[in-house]
Amino acid sequence: MDRREIAAVLAYIGRLDPRTIRTDAGEARDQIAQWHELLSDVPMATGHGWDAREAIRAHVLDSPYPILPVDVARKWRAYRRDRLERHTDPTPSADPDDEAAWRTELLATRHAVAAGVSAPATHRQLTHGGSHPDIAARLSAVGSCVPPAVRAELARFRPMRAAREAAVAAGQVDALGVGCEWCHAAEGQPCRTRRVSPGGRARGNAPRTTPHPTRVDLAAAELARRTAA
Structure with a gap:
């Protein structure tokens, strides 16, 4: 988020929790600078489930303490970890003998998933909806x-x-x-x-x-x- 987005986020927080409002111009500038320092690499929203406003709203509802920039940063890191854990690396289209190109494409895909730009690739997950019809009979016979x-x-x-x-x-x-x-x-x-x-x-x-x-x-x-x- 840039400084204008940080200012918009702080205005949104002020509507939900008036304790965070800074009326002094100098304090407001310092607050924007502090939040920007910690959230400059955190997007306002992505097309795949992340929205900083939703994270802020959840904190205000769940915690009696005023929200801090680290609270938003931690939620963003948890979002990134969850996406990467659900991601299965697709086979790069680059030549496998070109190690540099292969690695570059692989890392670019992972960075896009972590940043919320692309959805996790799950093409290797099991998608069959039911178990084999003989499973129930076998389990009842052996007990385990x-x-x-x-x-x-x-x-x-x-x-x-x-x-x-x-x-x-x-x-x-x-x-x-x-x-x-x-x-x-x-x-x-x-x-x-x-x-x-x-x-x-x-x-x-x-x-x-x-x-x-x-x-x-x-x-x-x-x-x-x-x-x-």
Whole structure:
């Protein structure tokens, strides 16, 4: 955005949040200069989903704090990352033996997608809308997409998963099915033993072979709740 677009953006913000309005001419110039420094490479809008005004409006609705230029810049960077993650590089039309031309065309395509000028190329994505008609019958026969013989072979390579499956098969509680409130381990991750130095700093964060008792109790309560429901 150039300075005129920045001024228009600040005027739009002032209508939504009067706290950001600068009545002094010097303060207004400094505000425009600050926003332009951080948003000079951010477009006002693109033809593929980005609009700085929509990002500003969302911030005003979601946050009690006045919007800053970095808030818009971060939303733009998140938009760029999302587009590049969904982009599949099409084969360049340049001669593959001409490495410089091949690379130039490839980078130009990526830059266009990141800047919102072009839509992500998704021609390599799976587009089939349904599964094979035999899939449901096969899953009902074996009970899982992984056959029992294959699961038994894999057990020695993933002991934690095998222990969880054995516990569920035996009617016991799967403690790793919930997060741990003691060590803050995420669901599916093992609990960790944390040692703290006298100064309050962490000295160790080794994974435990058994979950914390509070996690087992929490998993049992969750299982009882689901069973009652």
